[in-house]
Amino acid sequence: MAKRIEVKGLDIYYDKFLAVQGVSMTIEPRSVTALIGPSGCGKSTFLRTLNRMHELVPKARVEGKVLMDNQDLYGANVDPVGVRRHIGMVFQRPNPFPTMSIYDNVAAGLKLNNKRMKRKDLDDLVERSLRSANLWEEVKDRLNRPGSGLSGGQQQRLCIARAIAVAPDVLLMDEPCSALDPISTQAIEDLITELKEQYTIVIVTHNMQQAQRISDTTGFFNLQAIGEPGGLVELDTTTKIFTNPANSDTERYVSGRFG
């Protein structure tokens, strides 16, 4: 299931503005890759190019290659909708569909992919997804209640259940804990550690302790100045990045001595 992603010389544009320049990196399967860096350096923008969400902004485009198991996601005959079915995403703020029940939220992606599914199979998959997201015990008695009635942390786990229900190859997380309290954050972090057994996970985070706790590899993004494009400064094992980084900017950032 988990797949390797290789990014080669990726430039990301908003119309004529070059937002992120020259990113090349390899994202290993069955591991957690954390992307850190100051605000506005292009981490989230980069993350959103991995499942082609970036191009939903009018006139946004990329140059370069993103290969998933040697298939170019930006190839001429690749359907972005198909890409997004294989690469799931969890957003900064929990966003369960407010008009759907907990059950329907989890089943939402399944219904897109496979319209004719036996009720029993669907029930099983919903339960399995919720169990994987460590949410089943908390919601099993109220599956037909609206997902928006859950707490923030539960909603975020519901979103993770929704994303993994379709069995994606890769899971992208854009600051998934930034709107959550420490206890909910702990629950999500535990979950990410469990999920990396099966998925390739890329997580953007502003919390450097979090990156240290959960990631195997860390990439540091930075930009030279406002208006200049951001870019990947350094990518290495998390231990290396946080103890003995090669780049002095990285060291200043991870040690908190950054302007």
Place this chain on the structure above:
Amino acid sequence: MPPTTTSTRTRGAPQRLGDRVFSGASTGAGVLILVILAGVAAFLVAEAWPALWADSSEIPGGDGIILYIWPVLFGTLLSAFFALVIATPLAVAIALFITHYAPRRIASLLGYLIDLLAAVPSIIFGLWGAFELAPMTVEPTRWLEDNLGFIPLFDGPASPTGRTMLVATIVLAVMILPIATAVIREAFLQTPRLHEEASLALGATRWEMIRMAVLPFGRSSIIGGLMLGLGRALGETMAVAIVLSASRDVVSFNLISSENPSTIAANIALSFPEASGLDVNTLIASGLVLFAVTLLVNMGARAVINRRRDFSGAN
């Protein structure tokens, strides 16, 4: 001059003059609406009262108040219902096109035109319906009669003038389209970006995203916009009065014949100039029925909206 202090007050929080004036003004405006509504209701009941208790032979038509009002009430509901049937998919489709499909420049132009349509006086729509649209429908309605005549709606015989219930409903549909579209468009624009992205990230196509995120989110506004339109369709007077060739005491689902039920509002407008004595009370009684129906429609719409409040996204 130094500002007046309120520190001498001993009870309650200090209140500024501006706050008190404004709260008084807004409370007054709120009460005023209730007073007006109550006044209208009281007027209708008082004026309709004699007709409600009159001997049935004194009512125009000679069959009593219920049989007098029933055909026009039927015509009102029939025309408004089919106007809604025509306008609903169009309004939703136009709103979706403006908010999610059209390039920005075309979208704003189209939105402007729709708003402009709302400003066209109803008599213009009536004239257009009677002199332009009606003749155009003569041939198609003959075809409908010949080929789909087994459906009661197209039973025929097709009207030679085209001034049918069908044309009246089309005109009504055009008239309620702007207000319904405007309300629905606003709701669609407010669909949270988060929810749209949630479905797109799951691999939804644009249409699937609309079904998963936009339509459910806008559901209560769709109903609200349509109810506003329905209110206009129920009460529309001039356009129907001009377009429809109505006959008394017709109760028929046949949309294309020249024998059509009138509507309450059009009937009042057409009959009022020659009415006197109890006839006037009878017409006002039919107005009271229209008033009640409109209230019921609105209450029904609110009940529909509230029933799924938990799922509305407002919590």
